[in-house]
Amino acid sequence: MRHIISLLMENEAGALSRVAGLFSARGYNIESLNVAPTEDPTMSRMTIVTSGSDEVIEQINKQLNKLVDVVSVMDLSDGDHIERELMLVKVHATGEAREELKRIADIFRGRIIDVSDKTYTIELTGSGSKLDSFLQAIDHSLILETVRTGASGIGRGDRILKL
Amino acid sequence: MELTGAEITIRCLQEEGVEYVFGYPGGAVLFIYDELFKQEQVKHVLVRHEQAAVHAADGYARSTDKVGVALVTSGPGVTNAVTGIATAYMDSIPLVVISGQVPTSYIGEDAFQEVDTVGITRPCVKHNFLVKDVRDIASTMKKAFYLAKSGRPGPVLVDIPKDVSQQKTEYSYPATVNIRSYTPQTHGDIGQIKRAAQLLLEAKRPMVYAGGGVVLSDASKQLTELVRLLGVPCTNTLMGLGGYPADDRQFVGMLGMHGTYEANLGMQNCDVLLAVGARFDDRVIGNVGHFNSVPRKIIHIDIDPASISKRVKVDVPIVGDVAHVLADLLSVLNSSKQKPDAAALKDWWKQIDEWRAANSLAYKNSSEVIKPQYVIEQLHKLTHGDAFVTSDVGQHQMWAAQYYGFNHPRRWINSGGLGTMGFGLPAAMGVQLAHPGAPVACVTGEGSIQMNIQELSTCKQYQLPIKIIALNNRYLGMVRQWQEFFHGNRYSHSYMDALPDFVKLAEAYGHVGILVEKPSDVEGALKEAFARKDELVFLDFRTDMTENVYPMVPGGKGLSEVILAEDL
Ligand SMILES: Cc1cc2nc3c(=O)[nH]c(=O)nc-3n(C[C@H](O)[C@H](O)[C@H](O)COP(=O)(O)OP(=O)(O)OC[C@H]3O[C@@H](n4cnc5c(N)ncnc54)[C@H](O)[C@@H]3O)c2cc1C
Ligand SMILES: Cc1ncc(C[n+]2csc(CCOP(=O)(O)OP(=O)(O)O)c2C)c(N)n1
Numbered sequence: 108m109r110h111i112i113s114l115l116m117e118n119e120a121g122a123l124s125r126v127a128g129l130f131s132a133r134g135y136n137i138e139s140l141n142v143a144p145t146e147d148p149t150m151s152r153m154t155i156v157t158s159g160s161d162e163v164i165e166q167i168n169k170q171l172n173k174l175v176d177v178v179s180v181m182d183l184s185d186g187d188h189i190e191r192e193l194m195l196v197k198v199h200a201t202g203e204a205r206e207e208l209k210r211i212a213d214i215f216r217g218r219i220i221d222v223s224d225k226t227y228t229i230e231l232t233g234s235g236s237k238l239d240s241f242l243q244a245i246d247h248s249l250i251l252e253t254v255r256t257g258a259s260g261i262g263r264g265d266r267i268l269k270l
Numbered sequence: 271m272e273l274t275g276a277e278i279t280i281r282c283l284q285e286e287g288v289e290y291v292f293g294y295p296g297g298a299v300l301f302i303y304d305e306l307f308k309q310e311q312v313k314h315v316l317v318r319h320e321q322a323a324v325h326a327a328d329g330y331a332r333s334t335d336k337v338g339v340a341l342v343t344s345g346p347g348v349t350n351a352v353t354g355i356a357t358a359y360m361d362s363i364p365l366v367v368i369s370g371q372v373p374t375s376y377i378g379e380d381a382f383q384e385v386d387t388v389g390i391t392r393p394c395v396k397h398n399f400l401v402k403d404v405r406d407i408a409s410t411m412k413k414a415f416y417l418a419k420s421g422r423p424g425p426v427l428v429d430i431p432k433d434v435s436q437q438k439t440e441y442s443y444p445a446t447v448n449i450r451s452y453t454p455q456t457h458g459d460i461g462q463i464k465r466a467a468q469l470l471l472e473a474k475r476p477m478v479y480a481g482g483g484v485v486l487s488d489a490s491k492q493l494t495e496l497v498r499l500l501g502v503p504c505t506n507t508l509m510g511l512g513g514y515p516a517d518d519r520q521f522v523g524m525l526g527m528h529g530t531y532e533a534n535l536g537m538q539n540c541d542v543l544l545a546v547g548a549r550f551d552d553r554v555i556g557n558v559g560h561f562n563s564v565p566r567k568i569i570h571i572d573i574d575p576a577s578i579s580k581r582v583k584v585d586v587p588i589v590g591d592v593a594h595v596l597a598d599l600l601s602v603l604n605s606s607k608q609k610p611d612a613a614a615l616k617d618w619w620k621q622i623d624e625w626r627a628a629n630s631l632a633y634k635n636s637s638e639v640i641k642p643q644y645v646i647e648q649l650h651k652l653t654h655g656d657a658f659v660t661s662d663v664g665q666h667q668m669w670a671a672q673y674y675g676f677n678h679p680r681r682w683i684n685s686g687g688l689g690t691m692g693f694g695l696p697a698a699m700g701v702q703l704a705h706p707g708a709p710v711a712c713v714t715g716e717g718s719i720q721m722n723i724q725e726l727s728t729c730k731q732y733q734l735p736i737k738i739i740a741l742n743n744r745y746l747g748m749v750r751q752w753q754e755f756f757h758g759n760r761y762s763h764s765y766m767d768a769l770p771d772f773v774k775l776a777e778a779y780g781h782v783g784i785l786v787e788k789p790s791d792v793e794g795a796l797k798e799a800f801a802r803k804d805e806l807v808f809l810d811f812r813t814d815m816t817e818n819v820y821p822m823v824p825g826g827k828g829l830s831e832v833i834l835a836e837d838l
């Protein structure tokens with residue numbers, strides 16, 4: 108099963124490699140991983156999307172908690188949560204396709220954030236599947252590059268991950 | 271007053287009450303060695319190889335309840351130390367390893383003797399630090415000792431670049447340490463402890479399975495009290511030996527791959543299992559599917575939540591320190607009106623005694639050739655089961671574990687998790703330094719001893735009167751045994767050809783060597799060795815070349831699918 112795990116860790120050199128090393132050493136899957144500092148500059152927040160049996164997910168949570176640099180861990184999939192991912196897509200946009208791409212981007216509430224005479228760069232936010240659908244909706248041969256952040260997540264309402 | 275990073279490092283060791291540092295100098299640690307030279311409180315032991323420095327610190331830690339300390343230089347000093355660090359990590363041994371690093375401005379430039387120490391050691395330490403600012407040395411050292419010893423113990427490495435050891439800052443050693451992201455749980459949940467008590471009281475076929483966590487927690491007393499109160503059989507893992515007295519009737523011996531018949535069958539057939547500071551290792555449980563095919567309730571006490579339900583799903587997890595949890599469990603049991611089911615226990619013991627009657631450790635002694643088991647039995651007899659026994663890895667390790675009979679914790683010092691050949695002699699050095707005057711035996715094989723034989727020189731320099739009990743079967747015996755059982759008797763590269771004359775070798779290092787070839791000489795040789803109180807004696811016992819370790823549960827098999835000596 109797919110799980111989205113969120114964690115707070117010390118903003119220390121090497122903390123990221125401890126997490127990444129744990130996943131590779133123990134053979135856990137990583138679908139995506141992202142990390143950035145929080146409002147408290149001593150801490151970073153990381154979101155990991157992984158998959159595995161219940162036993163494996165339990166071990167992942169325990170092993171993450173065991174890392175000395177990890178402050179707290181929450182398996183967002185255990186309850187109500189929101190997931191968002193940001194994607195930047197650069198597409199070849201000339202002739203008829205130029206209009207069509209703009210139209211589809213609007214439908215997906217994407218924004219065109221950079222324009223040249225041959226290209227558009229479209230910014231899109233949403234769940235991973237929404238981003239997938241967008242990529243399917245446009246002519247594949249027009250895609251020049253895509254950049255995705257991987258999912259970030261947050262609990263709904265009172266579900267708060269704090270120190 | 272301002273002190274250099276090197277001075278601060280040594281001051282921190284003094285603050286921590288460190289008695290010995292095991293190490294080897296080099297460019298990156300020269301300032302630290304200079305400070306060692308200027309003081310007397312912390313004594314330095316110069317080993318002959320960095321792997322041995324870490325094993326010696328490890329042996330020191332295992333035989334006391336203190337943190338072992340090693341000091342190595344950058345680059346090859348560190349890479350040599352890695353096997354030692356990994357050995358300690360697998361067995362949860364508290365160490366602080368200090369390594370030198372190239373100056374900060376050189377890091378990343380492929381500088382002379384530069385390796386990514388923090389990167390290389392990351393998977394085999396509890397935690398590690400690269401100290402880039404001299405002002406952080408004291409707080410980092412404080413954290414290192416705290417992390418090494420608290421919670422589930424383990425090695426912690428502190429990497430100090432050369433320039434940082436030279437820079438100066440104001441020094442004060444922190445009185446307390448607080449790591450917000452690290453808060454090990456020492457006391458178990460009382461609700462869970464009550465559930466455990468209830469299960470144990472209702473059990474018809476209860477069993478206690480106790481491991482290294484009991485030794486690490488210094489909880490033998492509580493364990494013994496509990497086992498006696500419940501009247502249940504108790505088994506120890508290889509790492510737990512001595513955690514429960516071996517000469518007690520309720521002790522059914524070691525379990526696992528080379529465990530006794532009664533321990534393994536008890537484990538397989540019990541209806542309530544209390545696992546205490548043990549981690550359901552693959553050499554203990556064998557085939558998990560086979561183990562799970564029999565229903566039983568499992569209670570698991572461990573300080574590391576990640577050890578619980580890792581390989582075997584448990585019913586009552588209790589996270590906490592063994593000593594605390596057992597004390598709470600005892601008080602719950604003592605205040606309960608309910609008593610263990612005496613009738614059921616009687617039947618259970620009848621069954622256990624039937625398994626015990628198989629006498630799975632029996633071996634056929636010989637008057638022609640020295641049987642390794644006999645040597646260990648004689649060693650036990652002569653030392654009254656009270657010696658510190660370190661070991662290397664192989665058949666001799668298993669015979670020592672099976673036949674010595676440890677009645678006290680911290681007397682049996684061996685590498686279980688990593689299985690590191692070369693561990694025994696350096697570990698014995700640490701043990702002997704921690705316990706001057708106490709009998710220390712290193713049970714080894716002719717293969718293993720050659721992996722750190724250079725330490726005979728260290729033993730001479732520091733006058734360590736270790737007794738080396740080499741069970742010399744001229745084979746990498748454990749490998750040979752597997753080749754005999756599972757590889758059609760094809761003894762691929764397991765014969766130890768071109769062996770040195772160990773007697774002469776011992777003499778060359780300034781020690782005493784004795785060759786023992788006849789069973790009738792075993793007792794006398796051991797007596798002579800132990801009578802030489804101030805000398806290291808290397809006993810070269812020429813043992814039966816093809817003796818095997820029994821019983822054996824082959825890898826991947828279930829605990830009841832055991833090969834006994836008589837099966838063959
Ligand atoms: C050649 C060879 C053969 C072997 N054969 C066998 C065999 O037949 N039988 C056998 O048993 N082993 C055998 N081993 C050893 C085996 O590989 C494991 O090292 C061993 O079984 C692990 O022991 P343990 O479960 O007690 O765990 P340890 O490695 O000692 O781990 C201790 C556990 O206790 C926990 N703990 C630590 N401190 C505390 C505390 N204060 N409070 C609570 N919990 C704590 C830890 O978190 C950990 O889970 C063999 C090894 C070799 C090299
Ligand atoms: C460093 C290392 N290399 C290889 C092994 C694999 N191994 C395990 S036991 C063994 C044989 C040990 O031989 P010896 O020391 O003579 O002991 P014996 O089994 O003969 O008693 C070997 C090679 C190991 N455990 N450690």
Ligand SMILES: [Mg+2]
Pocket residue numbers: 664715716717741742743744745746747
């Ligand atoms: Mg041998």
